Amino acid sequence: MLQQYKHILVAIDGSYEAELAFRKAVEVALRNNGQLHLIHVIDTRAFQNISSFDSAMVEQVTETAKKTMDEYIVTANDLGLTDVDYSIEYGAPKSLIAREVPEKKDIDLIMIGATGLNAVERLLIGSVTEYVTRTAVCDVLVVRTDLDNKHALNKKKSSIGQDI
Template sequence: MLQQYHRIQVAIDGSSESELAFKKAVAVSKRNNAELLLVHVIDTRAFQNVSSFDSAMVEEVSETSKKTMAEYVKTAKDDGLEKVDYFIEYGSPKSILGREFPNREKVDLIMIGATGLNAVERLLLGSVTEFVTRNATCDVLVVRTDLDNKPALKADK
């Protein structure tokens, strides 16, 4: 019996890695007749260091995110995917993408881009992708190639 996925989560953060994950997630969702859930996390910890914290800043980031996510939904629908929606979450990307969102939304596959951080940044910050692969309770597919399965990411130097 072939594995059939029903609710596929893909993390969108504006990086080229998340773009690859998005494109593959659309293809996998179409093949599985699955619902695609696009998730963007606004890391609220980034605002804690801003001395002149202003709620207008959060609103501006939220509005930009909504427009970007709506474009992703349109792209997926233009490519023939019928069941697609987006979510904008606030908090820690690691815990939201790896635990909270997939559990709340009953996700059965997470597709996520390979880390865009360099080796030093991974050491200091930790990789969201690594956290998700270690902590998710559903299948996780880390995307490293384009739609033709050609390596699309540069190796760390």
């Protein structure tokens, strides 16, 4: 039996690896006549150590995330995918990506970049990708290659809209 994924989740964190996952997810959604749901998680723990916590700071981060996600929607539409949406979530990225959003949105495939962190960040806070692959409530595809299936983790980062 051929598995057809109809509800695909992609975590967008601004990294090149996330962009690769997005591009491949668009292709999978198109092939399967599926829906693509993009998620950006604003890690609220990052704001806990700021002594003069200001809600304006969260609003600014949210506005930047909205602009980025709108650009991803336009790119998906330009590539022929119209059934695409996004959400901006607040909290711990690991549990939101692995469990909470997939359960809420009936996700059957999570596509995620191999890593969006450098080695020091992975050591200190752990890899979201590693956590998602261990605990997700659905299938997970870790994207390590570009659209030509060439190893892409050492390439220069590109911005949305450029060929990768």
